[in-house]
Amino acid sequence: MAYPYRHEKEVRLLSEHFGDLEARTVEGWKARGGYEGLARALEIGRERVVEEVKTSGLRGRGGAGFPTGLKWSFMPKDQTRPHYLLCNADESEPGTFKDRELIRWTPHQLLEGCLIGAYAIGASHCYIYLRGEFFEATQVLARALEDAYDANLAGKDVLGSGVDLDVTLHVGAGAYICGEETGLMNSLEGRRGEPRIKPPFPAAVGAFGMPTTINNVETLCAVPGIVKNGGDWYRQWGTEKSPGTKLFCVSGHVNKPGNYELPLGFPLMELIEDVCGGVRDGNALKAVIPGGSSVPIMTAEECSACSLDYEGVVECGSMLGCASVIVMDETADIVKQVRRMAYFYAHESCGQCTPCREGTAWATKILERIEDGRGTEEDLDTLLQIGDQMTGTTICVLSDSLAAPVRSSIEKFRDEYLALIRRGERVGAA
Amino acid sequence: MSDAPFKNPGWAGNTGEFDLTEADVRGTEFVGHRPPEGGHPAAAPSYPYMLADKAPDAPLFEGPYKERLEKIRGRYPNARAVLLPALNLAQEIRGHVSPETMDAVAEELGLASAYVRGVATFYTMYNKRPVGRHLIQVCTNISCNLCGADEVLAAFLEHTGTEMGETSADGNFTVVEAECLAACGFPTCVQINSRYFENVNEADVPQILDRLKSEEGEG
Ligand SMILES: Cc1cc2nc3c(=O)[nH]c(=O)nc-3n(C[C@H](O)[C@H](O)[C@H](O)COP(=O)(O)O)c2cc1C
Numbered sequence: 001m002a003y004p005y006r007h008e009k010e011v012r013l014l015s016e017h018f019g020d021l022e023a024r025t026v027e028g029w030k031a032r033g034g035y036e037g038l039a040r041a042l043e044i045g046r047e048r049v050v051e052e053v054k055t056s057g058l059r060g061r062g063g064a065g066f067p068t069g070l071k072w073s074f075m076p077k078d079q080t081r082p083h084y085l086l087c088n089a090d091e092s093e094p095g096t097f098k099d100r101e102l103i104r105w106t107p108h109q110l111l112e113g114c115l116i117g118a119y120a121i122g123a124s125h126c127y128i129y130l131r132g133e134f135f136e137a138t139q140v141l142a143r144a145l146e147d148a149y150d151a152n153l154a155g156k157d158v159l160g161s162g163v164d165l166d167v168t169l170h171v172g173a174g175a176y177i178c179g180e181e182t183g184l185m186n187s188l189e190g191r192r193g194e195p196r197i198k199p200p201f202p203a204a205v206g207a208f209g210m211p212t213t214i215n216n217v218e219t220l221c222a223v224p225g226i227v228k229n230g231g232d233w234y235r236q237w238g239t240e241k242s243p244g245t246k247l248f249c250v251s252g253h254v255n256k257p258g259n260y261e262l263p264l265g266f267p268l269m270e271l272i273e274d275v276c277g278g279v280r281d282g283n284a285l286k287a288v289i290p291g292g293s294s295v296p297i298m299t300a301e302e303c304s305a306c307s308l309d310y311e312g313v314v315e316c317g318s319m320l321g322c323a324s325v326i327v328m329d330e331t332a333d334i335v336k337q338v339r340r341m342a343y344f345y346a347h348e349s350c351g352q353c354t355p356c357r358e359g360t361a362w363a364t365k366i367l368e369r370i371e372d373g374r375g376t377e378e379d380l381d382t383l384l385q386i387g388d389q390m391t392g393t394t395i396c397v398l399s400d401s402l403a404a405p406v407r408s409s410i411e412k413f414r415d416e417y418l419a420l421i422r423r424g425e426r427v428g429a430a
Numbered sequence: 431m432s433d434a435p436f437k438n439p440g441w442a443g444n445t446g447e448f449d450l451t452e453a454d455v456r457g458t459e460f461v462g463h464r465p466p467e468g469g470h471p472a473a474a475p476s477y478p479y480m481l482a483d484k485a486p487d488a489p490l491f492e493g494p495y496k497e498r499l500e501k502i503r504g505r506y507p508n509a510r511a512v513l514l515p516a517l518n519l520a521q522e523i524r525g526h527v528s529p530e531t532m533d534a535v536a537e538e539l540g541l542a543s544a545y546v547r548g549v550a551t552f553y554t555m556y557n558k559r560p561v562g563r564h565l566i567q568v569c570t571n572i573s574c575n576l577c578g579a580d581e582v583l584a585a586f587l588e589h590t591g592t593e594m595g596e597t598s599a600d601g602n603f604t605v606v607e608a609e610c611l612a613a614c615g616f617p618t619c620v621q622i623n624s625r626y627f628e629n630v631n632e633a634d635v636p637q638i639l640d641r642l643k644s645e646e647g648e649g
Pocket residue numbers: 059060061062063064065066068088089090091092093176177178179180181182214215216217219220396397398
């Protein structure tokens with residue numbers, strides 16, 4: 001078996017060639033229908049490319065779910081200044097591990113998406129910002145990019161179209177906050193990766209002060225198929241408001257964790273029970289974090305009727321985020337895991353905003369105290385209060401991202417906190 | 431990796447059901463040798479900068495490295511944007527980024543020393559002081575943590591005989607805790623220099639350390 005994460009319910013538009021070594025070469029990628037989207041884009045012109053992507057209803061896969069075609073249409077039409085496309089390959093949201101797979105198995109899929117995206121927004125240069133830790137995947141992408149230049153798929157006069165499209169790989173140096181779009185721009189420019197106040201929005205003033213669009217790896221990987229087959233084709237999967245397929249990164253206490261590509265709207269319990277082979281050791285499900293560590297935690301009951309599309313998860317009390325499904329069984333220690341998340345956000349806060357810098361640090365200290373059995377019931381109120389002060393008050397949403405799991409876990413798993421506070425009892429071991 | 435029935439496309443010594451080789455998974459054969467002067471300029475800023483062999487006093491930006499730096503410069507609209515790639519290159523050569531190295535980078539790019547220090551210290555992957563030949567970074571964030579990462583970290587500390595962040599007496603190992611490495615489905619994920627080791631259990635640790643010791647100049 002070449003790639004072990006397979007299930008018959010998958011619809012593999014992006015992940016079909018994972019584990020398929022020939023897909024890494026230009027020839028192999030072409031033989032699998034690759035670079036036809038780029039050729040078609042250059043043929044139909046940039047406005048129609050944007051229209052096709054709008055029609056498809058593709059939404060950003062980096063977490064916010066903003067419609068990609070619409071984002072592209074915000075770019076100024078005049079070409080008096082350079083435009084930039086940035087590809088966000090900084091993947092570091094705890095629970096998320098799809099972009100690295102896309103890069104290392106299908107580097108040309110990403111490059112084709114970047115080339116089409118750059119063309120569509122009138123950019124002649126795309127920077128791919130890769131998180132520093134991705135050395136191995138980056139080497140694969142580097143080789144693929146050199147091959148793409150050799151084959152005139154990138155560089156001057158791409159495929160004889162008269163259009164110049166450059167792609168440069170830019171490697172970060174370890175900072176979660178560089179995944180935030182304006183933090184990424186500052187980092188690319190050689191600054192501390194501190195997010196910028198918006199407005200101005202990147203489409204007006206972005207990287208190097210120029211009009212800029214930023215998209216996630218998975219978003220750009222979906223573009224070649226859409227341009228090649230048309231926007232309507234993509235809508236045959238998913239729901240009306242969340243069309244297409246999505247890579248679901250499942251981790252934690254399931255028998256078969258991994259990346260599974262499914263149509264949006266897929267039932268959460270079917271993902272856990274069927275696609276991922278159920279909760280490990282036949283244990284009972286306790287909780288799920290459906291979208292990466294920044295979204296509210298869900299109880300097993302909330303999961304039961306949840307469908308995995310942007311709207312469906314909101315209805316069940318959380319958010320789809322980047323579809324990073326973290327599964328916790330009955331052995332999970334919620335307080336410990338929330339404390340670990342708090343530590344992460346405190347470590348990664350860039351420190352510009354007081355509610356975030358102080359809030360993440362204090363939340364961590366209080367949670368550590370509770371975990372050590374030295375907490376009080378008032379501490380829970382203090383945590384909720386800190387959470388309120390951290391929400392909607394800062395430059396970027398890293399601050400809100402800790403408030404969400406803290407608040408939701410206290411509301412939904414208060415008993416576990418109280419067991420520790422009143423009796424020093426830990427509920428779980430993991 | 432020892433008794434887990436289901437294997438991942440990462441690499442922790444054997445891949446079980448997964449029938450590709452380690453070189454296939456890592457892509458090392460496909461990538462081949464990357465020349466120190468940089469191949470195509472588009473990819474010149476993308477070399478690994480955590481290597482086992484370190485030369486803390488080596489000159490920066492000379493010979494092939496100078497050539498690579500020039501290629502990198504050509505990809506950005508200003509000198510400031512070359513800062514991260516230049517610091518990466520400096521760490522690739524010297525193994526860590528000391529204040530002297532920061533000053534040298536500042537001079538090369540025409541930036542203020544204080545500015546370069548401000549930026550370099552923002553990023554965790556720049557080693558501000560020397561580390562062992564193998565920097566072992568164990569993810570203990572939520573997905574790995576749910577699956578026993580704390581025990582894996584403890585095992586690395588025990589078997590290297592080190593305290594967190596300290597280097598072993600033979601200079602081989604430095605063990606630290608890491609934040610999410612984006613390999614959450616393959617817990618525990620451990621980054622060792624430029625490579626990921628995935629699906630690592632406590633019991634795998636001695637074998638991984640033996641392998642590292644037996645590899646010459648591996649990055
Ligand atoms: C703290 C923080 C971290 C983020 N990290 C990432 C990341 O690692 N990768 C990513 O694609 N988007 C990340 N985002 C979202 C980006 O800001 C941005 O919305 C996204 O890259 C846009 O691309 P999309 O429209 O294709 O989703 C992060 C946002 C925040 C607030």
